[in-house]
Amino acid sequence: xxxxxxxxxxxxxxxxxxxxxxxxxxxxxxxxxxxxxxxxxxxxxxxxxxxxxxxxxxxxxxxxxxxxxxxxxxxxxxxxxxxxxxxxxxxxxxxxxxxxxxxxxxxxxxxxxxxxxxxxxxxxxxxxxxxxxxxxxxxxxxxxxxxxxxxxxxxxxxxxxxxxxxxxxxxxxxxxxxxxxxxxxxxxxxxxxxxxxxxxxxxxxxxxx
Amino acid sequence: xxxxxxxxxxxxxxxxxxxxxxxxxxxxxxxxxxxxxxxxxxxxxxxxxxxxxxxxxxxxxxxxxxxxxxxxxxxxxxxxxxxxxxxxxxxxxxxxxxxxxxxxxxxxxxxxxxxxxxxxxxxxxxxxxxxxxxxxxxxxxxxxxxxxxxxxxxxxxxxxxxxxxxxxxxxxxxxxxxxxxxxxxxxxxxxxxxxxxxxx
Numbered sequence: 001x002x003x004x005x006x007x008x009x010x011x012x013x014x015x016x017x018x019x020x021x022x023x024x025x026x027x028x029x030x031x032x033x034x035x036x037x038x039x040x041x042x043x044x045x046x047x048x049x050x051x052x053x054x055x056x057x058x059x060x061x062x063x064x065x066x067x068x069x070x071x072x073x074x075x076x077x078x079x080x081x082x083x084x085x086x087x088x089x090x091x092x093x094x095x096x097x098x099x100x101x102x103x104x105x106x107x108x109x110x111x112x113x114x115x116x117x118x119x120x121x122x123x124x125x126x127x128x129x130x131x132x133x134x135x136x137x138x139x140x141x142x143x144x145x146x147x148x149x150x151x152x153x154x155x156x157x158x159x160x161x162x163x164x165x166x167x168x169x170x171x172x173x174x175x176x177x178x179x180x181x182x183x184x185x186x187x188x189x190x191x192x193x194x195x196x197x198x199x200x201x202x203x204x205x206x207x208x209x
Numbered sequence: 210x211x212x213x214x215x216x217x218x219x220x221x222x223x224x225x226x227x228x229x230x231x232x233x234x235x236x237x238x239x240x241x242x243x244x245x246x247x248x249x250x251x252x253x254x255x256x257x258x259x260x261x262x263x264x265x266x267x268x269x270x271x272x273x274x275x276x277x278x279x280x281x282x283x284x285x286x287x288x289x290x291x292x293x294x295x296x297x298x299x300x301x302x303x304x305x306x307x308x309x310x311x312x313x314x315x316x317x318x319x320x321x322x323x324x325x326x327x328x329x330x331x332x333x334x335x336x337x338x339x340x341x342x343x344x345x346x347x348x349x350x351x352x353x354x355x356x357x358x359x360x361x362x363x364x365x366x367x368x369x370x371x372x373x374x375x376x377x378x379x380x381x382x383x384x385x386x387x388x389x390x391x392x393x394x395x396x397x398x399x400x401x402x403x404x405x406x407x408x409x
Contacts, residue, residue: 008318008369009346013339016355022332024256029230034255034330035248036234043242052320068321068336070226077233086236094232097225140371142318144345156301159373176372192349195365200372 001136002143004060009144009187030069037076046079049166053138054078057102078102105167110137112164113204116174121203126152128179128206138166141205145197148185149209153198154178161202174203260329261400263294264377267304267327268403269395272382281379282306289327298375299326305368306379307408312363313378314352314405316344317370324375328400335404345369355406378405 054075164172183195271278281288285302305313321336401407
């Protein structure tokens with residue numbers, strides 16, 4: 001989905017605020033949320049793909065105005081409610097107020113790509129173009145590379161395709177590649193010519209130019 | 210119920226997010242989905258044992274042992290496992306080497322993927338919208354803002370961890386460190402040098 005989480009290349013966020021000698025967790029509730037999320041993973045109540053997509057489905061204003069571990073809390077609560085492990089009524093009764101959850105998945109609109117063939121389609125040095133895909137479900141193809149030309153610099157083997165794994169228990173593995181994009185290809189002439197971005201992309205995101 | 214020790218010093222009412230986290234923790238405990246002590250056990254590993262001191266040992270070893278460095282750049286996961294490091298978010302590690310001509314920097318624009326076994330959990334700035342939005346678009350400008358002024362002649366490579374690979378930067382060994390031993394060298398390697406927003 002073209003969600004607010006897909007931040008690469010956006011302007012207007014201002015400086016990066018680096019905290020000196022930062023603690024691993026800033027508040028006790030962050031430790032709790034980290035542990036709860038680990039527990040639901042150990043209980044197989046989520047996988048990394050469903051979890052990331054649950055974060056992506058957050059209301060965009062809530063996403064940008066809340067911290068990283070509040071994203072985790074919202075996603076974990078959302079998945080547990082969607083699976084029927086807890087109810088929103090139970091959560092809100094216990095919290096004594098509103099429990100914001102992510103927006104629902106629209107599974108009827110999601111198309112699931114097919115697995116890769118036995119051998120990878122591209123090799124180191126292959127020129128590729130990123131397909132101009134805008135799936136409504138989960139994807140790991142950032143918007144800023146769609147339609148852009150790059151060159152494969154590494155072939156990493158086959159991994160479960162997140163676009164399927166976030167929505168289905170079907171096993172769908174595809175080859176993943178590291179693709180190098182020159183700065184000018186991504187950002188035009190305004191950019192630094194001696195900068196490149198390397199992005200890891202699954203096979204169905206790519207095509208031959 | 211451990212994990213709330215800090216709040217004993219703060220009698221103020223809990224914030225909404227604290228209330229929500231506690232509500233979920235209580236419900237999952239009542240339903241038998243979390244055992245007493247589980248959260249502390251998981252979290253304490255990341256507070257005490259898993260952090261950038263691990264990555265610094267990898268870097269120092271690569272600086273003193275050319276054969277190790279060759280293995281590290283060829284297969285990061287296996288070479289890092291030689292020092293005993295691995296685990297969640299470290300299943301597929303790639304180490305990218307800085308040279309006089311090339312500087313590497315790591316990001317995850319879509320979420321906050323990060324090589325936990327060698328760097329621990331990411332700092333807030335790495336997870337923040339400004340870093341994730343800007344480092345791919347204007348890396349030289351942003352690195353300069355963050356205190357790393359690279360000459361125009363140095364190529365910058367930004368690695369967006371968008372799939373299963375997690376990246377760590379191997380910084381250049383600083384000049385004048387010939388007499389230092391491995392432990393002294395490790396002490397020179399910061400977390401940010403291994404992300405690529407600083408140099409040792």
